[in-house]
Amino acid sequence: MKRFTNLLKKEIKELVTKQLVISLAFTVILFNFIGQVSKKEVQKATGIQTISALDQDGSPASQALIKGLESARFKILDQSGKTKDEAIETAKAGESKLLLVIPEGFGESLTELKPSEIETYSFMRSFSLIGARGQIVVQSVISALNEALSNNFLSEKLPEHDPASLKRPIKSKDFVVVQDMMAEGSANMVAGMISQQSLLIPVVLMMIVIYSSQMVISAVAMEKQNKTLETLLTVPIRRTSIITAKMLAAGLVGLISAGVYMFAFRGFIGGIGEEAAQAGAQAGAPAIMQKLGLTFSASGYAILGLSIFLAILVALALAMILGVLAEDFRSAQTMIMPLMFMVMIPYFISLFADMNTIALPLKIFILAIPFTHPFLVSQNLYLGNYGMIVAGLAYMLVVFVALVIFAARIFSTDKILTMKLRFGKKKTAAA
Amino acid sequence: MENVLTVRGLKKSYGTQMALAGIDFDVRAGEVFALIGPNGAGKTTTLRIIATLLTSSGGDITFLGRDLRKEPDFVREKISYLPEEAGAYKDMKGLDYLEFMANFYARTPEEEKDFVDRAVAITELGDRLKTKVGTYSKGMTRKLLLARALMTKPVLAILDEPTSGLDVLNALEVREIVRRYVKEGTSVLLSSHNMLEIEFLSDRVALINKGLILDAGTPSELKGKHQASNLEEVFRSSLR
Ligand SMILES: Nc1ncnc2c1ncn2[C@@H]1O[C@H](COP(=O)(O)OP(=O)(O)O)[C@@H](O)[C@H]1O
Ligand SMILES: [Mg+2]
Numbered sequence: 001m002k003r004f005t006n007l008l009k010k011e012i013k014e015l016v017t018k019q020l021v022i023s024l025a026f027t028v029i030l031f032n033f034i035g036q037v038s039k040k041e042v043q044k045a046t047g048i049q050t051i052s053a054l055d056q057d058g059s060p061a062s063q064a065l066i067k068g069l070e071s072a073r074f075k076i077l078d079q080s081g082k083t084k085d086e087a088i089e090t091a092k093a094g095e096s097k098l099l100l101v102i103p104e105g106f107g108e109s110l111t112e113l114k115p116s117e118i119e120t121y122s123f124m125r126s127f128s129l130i131g132a133r134g135q136i137v138v139q140s141v142i143s144a145l146n147e148a149l150s151n152n153f154l155s156e157k158l159p160e161h162d163p164a165s166l167k168r169p170i171k172s173k174d175f176v177v178v179q180d181m182m183a184e185g186s187a188n189m190v191a192g193m194i195s196q197q198s199l200l201i202p203v204v205l206m207m208i209v210i211y212s213s214q215m216v217i218s219a220v221a222m223e224k225q226n227k228t229l230e231t232l233l234t235v236p237i238r239r240t241s242i243i244t245a246k247m248l249a250a251g252l253v254g255l256i257s258a259g260v261y262m263f264a265f266r267g268f269i270g271g272i273g274e275e276a277a278q279a280g281a282q283a284g285a286p287a288i289m290q291k292l293g294l295t296f297s298a299s300g301y302a303i304l305g306l307s308i309f310l311a312i313l314v315a316l317a318l319a320m321i322l323g324v325l326a327e328d329f330r331s332a333q334t335m336i337m338p339l340m341f342m343v344m345i346p347y348f349i350s351l352f353a354d355m356n357t358i359a360l361p362l363k364i365f366i367l368a369i370p371f372t373h374p375f376l377v378s379q380n381l382y383l384g385n386y387g388m389i390v391a392g393l394a395y396m397l398v399v400f401v402a403l404v405i406f407a408a409r410i411f412s413t414d415k416i417l418t419m420k421l422r423f424g425k426k427k428t429a430a431a
Numbered sequence: 432m433e434n435v436l437t438v439r440g441l442k443k444s445y446g447t448q449m450a451l452a453g454i455d456f457d458v459r460a461g462e463v464f465a466l467i468g469p470n471g472a473g474k475t476t477t478l479r480i481i482a483t484l485l486t487s488s489g490g491d492i493t494f495l496g497r498d499l500r501k502e503p504d505f506v507r508e509k510i511s512y513l514p515e516e517a518g519a520y521k522d523m524k525g526l527d528y529l530e531f532m533a534n535f536y537a538r539t540p541e542e543e544k545d546f547v548d549r550a551v552a553i554t555e556l557g558d559r560l561k562t563k564v565g566t567y568s569k570g571m572t573r574k575l576l577l578a579r580a581l582m583t584k585p586v587l588a589i590l591d592e593p594t595s596g597l598d599v600l601n602a603l604e605v606r607e608i609v610r611r612y613v614k615e616g617t618s619v620l621l622s623s624h625n626m627l628e629i630e631f632l633s634d635r636v637a638l639i640n641k642g643l644i645l646d647a648g649t650p651s652e653l654k655g656k657h658q659a660s661n662l663e664e665v666f667r668s669s670l671r
Contacts, residue, residue, distance in 0.1 A: 006534040014522065227518035231576075234482045235535045236507040414485045418445065 003237045004245060011249030014222065015215050020253075024260045031264035051138070052091035052099040054079040059107020061145075065118070068141040069100075088121060098122050098135055110149060118142070176292060179384060183291035193289055194378070195351070205374055207261055208312050209343050210336070212254025213319035217332040219246045220323035230417065239411040243404065247316040255312070293382070300381050303389060307374040310396040314370045315339060317403035324410050346372035355379075370396045433460050435495065435587050435618045436481065442489035443476050443642075450476045452642040453490065458587065463609065463619040465629045467662065468639035474622035475515055477639075478591050481620065482512035495586065508536075511580040515591040518572065521565035525556060525575055528564055529582070536583040546582040553578035553608055570601035577605060581612045590621040594628060606632050626662040638666050645669040 051074045055062050058080075070076055077096060079087040084101055091099040099121040109116045122135050154163035165171075174186045223229035232242065289295055318339055326332035346369055349355075355363065355376065366372050373392030380388045410416055436458040443451040451473045458464040466474045479485045481492060483503040492499040494506050519528050529550045530543070537543035551560060554574045564572065573593070580588050593609065594602040609632060613619055623629050629636055630650045637647040646653060646669045650662060657668040 003535050006531065010520070010523075010531055014520065017522075226521055227514070227516055228520055230479075230484060230514040231512065231517055231532075233484055234507055234510070234512040235532070236504065237535060238504075414445075417479070417484055 003235075004241045007237060007242065007245040008249055011219060011245050012253060015219065015249055015253045020257065024257060027261060028264040049073075050075045050077055050094070050096045052077045052079050052087065052094065052096040054082060054084065054087040054099065054101045056084075056104045057102045057106040059110075061107035061110050061149075062102040065102065065141065065145055066100075068145065069138065072137055072141060074137070091121065092123055096123065097125075098138060100138060113153060176288070178292045178294060178382065181291065181293045183288045185288040185292075190288070190292065190294065194294065194382070204258065204262060205308055205311060205371065206340070206343050206347075207258035208254050208308075209315040209371075210340060211257045212250045212312060212316055213322075213336050213339055214333070215250035215254055216246060216316050216319040217323035217326065217336065219250060220320065221326065221332050233411075233416070240404070240408045243320060243407050243411060247313070247320060250319075251312055251316055300378075303381065303393075304374070304377050307377045307389075307393060307396070310393060310400060311371050311374045313400045314396055314403065315343075317400055317407060320407045321403065321410065324407065324416055342369050343371045345369060346375050367395075370399045434458065434493075435460050436620065437493040438477075438481070438490070439492075440490035441477065441480065441487055441492065443473075443480060443485065444488050450642055451480075451487075454637075454639065454642070454644045456637045456644060456647060458618050458620050459635075460618055461613065461616060462634040463613055463621065463632060465633035465636045466620070466622040466639050467624070467626050467629050467636055467666070469624055471641075472624075472639045473642040474624075474639060475591055478512070478589050478620065478622055482510065482589050483507055484512075509586040510589060511583060511585040511587075512589045513576055513580040513591060513593060515595070517576050519564040519575060519579075522563060524563055525554070525560035525567070526551070528575065529560075529579060532579050533582065549584075550575075550578035550582035553581060553612070570597055570604075573597060573601065573605060574608070577608055581608070581617065584615060585617055588617050588619045590619060592622055592624070594623065594625065602628065626666055630662050636662065638662075638669055640666075640670065 051069060053066055053069075053076050055066065055078070066076055077091075077094065079090060079099075082090065087099060087101065101119040101121070103117065103119070106116050106118065120135060120138055150167070151163040154161070154166055158166065174184065175182055176185050176187050176190050178190075220229075223232060233239075319336070322335040322339070323332050326335055346366055349358075349366055355366070358366075373396055376392060377389060380386070380392075434457045438454060438456050440453045440455065441451055442449075442453050454473075454477065456464070456466075466477060468474055476485065480487050481494075481499065483499070483506050487500070495509065497505060499506050519525075520531075523531065526547070529547045533543045533546035533550070537546055554560065554571075556571060556574065559567070559571065560575075564575065567575065577590070577593060580590065590609070594605050597605060606628065609619060609621070621633075633650065635647065635649050636653065638645040638653075646656075646665070648656070653662065653665045654660065657665045659665045659668055
């Protein structure tokens with residue numbers, strides 16, 4: 001045990017290099033900076049914007065429309081008295097993103113219940129979505145006006161009826177059923193929430209797998225490059241301990257780096273996300289998820305964590321084998337690619353296909369990839385498929401143990417040295 | 432004197448290529464035994480098998496009366512191995528490297544300190560041990576690694592070409608270190624392709640070529656037998 005911790009300490013020290021610390025710090029600062037900048041931009045865009053308005057009508061209805069815009073936090077630049085062309089020119093030269101033209105006779109045709117027209121001119125000075133918000137707001141003000149006008153009309157002409165039920169005679173009440181739980185809500189929304197929740201798993205998993213695998217591979221490649229491997233292999237410590245120490249160190253450092261990156265990334269998303277989240281919040285959503293039993297309990301999180309942990313172990317063991325077989329550092333790096341694809345495949349398939357309905361051969365193929373199982377855990381937890389969860393965990397454990405045994409076998413045979421020798425011989429032959 | 436190591440009929444092939452065709456030799460307690468021969472003779476292969484790094488294809492090796500193949504863990508406790516062209520961890524300070532390696536062999540903190548102190552004395556590097564190994568010259572690195580191999584007072588120190596690539600003075604220092612520390616009870620098995628330097632360093636030598644031992648004995652025995660003035664001439668004569 002003392003020997004193992006001695007080795008583990010050395011492995012961790014070796015992986016936590018100046019470059020790693022600097023690149024982590026740099027990422028945090030960079031993402032934070034981007035986050036701050038975007039936050040400002042979002043605030044600017046959602047803050048008070050100016051709209052130019054040319055009211056050629058001057059009726060109560062046209063004034064109501066402009067009032068409505070003002071109450072939606074817009075600053076209105078009155079262009080009264082100008083011609084349309086003049087107004088367009090002025091608005092273009094100024095900072096207005098939008099020019100609203102209410103033609104003469106707008107109010108009159110409204111009262112006569114004829115279709116009325118207004119014109120909007122959006123000045124696109126950039127193509128960001130946030131910049132285009134002005135027109136969306138105008139549209140919603142107009143539709144609110146439409147609503148009010150038609151309600152007025154209906155209640156005048158047919159006072160005994162509710163205008164709302166006149167306009168929408170058929171109403172649907174939507175329920176979602178999961179297992180034996182039921183709640184009012186739309187299936188679309190529930191699926192959206194779930195996929196949002198489970199999006200985090202692959203991102204975290206990918207990050208950790210990539211970082212840790214690279215670290216394991218470099219841990220082995222560095223021993224080869226520095227010509228320290230031979231000495232280490234004659235030291236009185238078990239080969240499995242050497243492998244485990246390297247994997248554990250890489251796993252820990254990879255986990256921490258991934259954590260730091262995630263933290264930085266959240267700072268970035270947080271900058272843009274907040275406002276957007278406010279706008280698009282489906283107020284009742286969390287309550288519905290609760291009612292449907294679609295939230296994780298503590299044990300649910302524990303199972304998910306265990307599943308991710310096992311997937312990381314499998315990735316580390318695979319990376320270890322790749323690191324041993326690779327002749328040098330660079331070829332080891334390219335060998336990570338298939339590993340990354342293996343993590344990506346289940347993610348994309350779970351996005352676009354339903355595991356329950358895909359063809360059997362494809363299903364077997366996907367289930368054979370150990371990294372699939374963490375993706376399925378949340379679904380299976382919600383649906384109560386505990387058998388699948390246990391099978392997935394057991395499968396990953398078996399794969400991990402098999403890989404470690406295989407790696408230890410390579411470490412105890414001539415291969416680990418003869419691979420390096422062959423590389424050395426090639427070099428002298430070329431020289 | 433008792434044998435620390437007995438090698439009988441040792442064979443090794445890499446795939447179809449035969450590297451060792453069956454060799455025999457013994458290393459006795461407290462002696463310096465040298466395998467000498469040209470490049471590609473099979474010296475490194477032999478030392479690696481004894482250091483438990485490679486598995487033999489045939490033959491028997493007995494270390495302290497035990498089967499080396501069956502008890503590699505026992506062997507690793509009692510030997511130390513200095514590979515040809517070995518390196519140390521470049522980002523470690525010299526002293527940290529010695530502590531790291533001593534930790535694997537020491538049973539108590541006192542013993543660890545003992546090992547490190549001995550290594551510091553062997554290297555004669557002084558304050559340079561507080562700087563990173565990556566900044567060392569070839570001679571300094573070799574002395575550090577040699578000190579590492581000898582500090583634990585192993586029963587058998589296996590040194591593969593300990594002086595190769597060093598300048599005259601560094602090579603001389605390395606030979607002196609080996610001689611001095613053998614007196615403390617360690618047996619040394621080393622290899623070299625430089626037959627002249629070995630004469631002054633070794634108690635007994637074995638001449639190896641193409642995976643076969645041509646002759647073995649003390650340098651003076653061999654010189655007398657082949658009527659030669661040095662080991663290079665002995666080697667040429669034994670090839671015939
Ligand atoms: N990994 C290997 N694969 C194939 N042949 C090897 C390997 N290692 C050594 N050999 C061959 O075995 C023979 C003995 O090599 P070696 O023990 O390194 O010689 P020495 O150390 O005496 O120079 C040489 O012919 C060498 O080419
Ligand atoms: Mg050699």
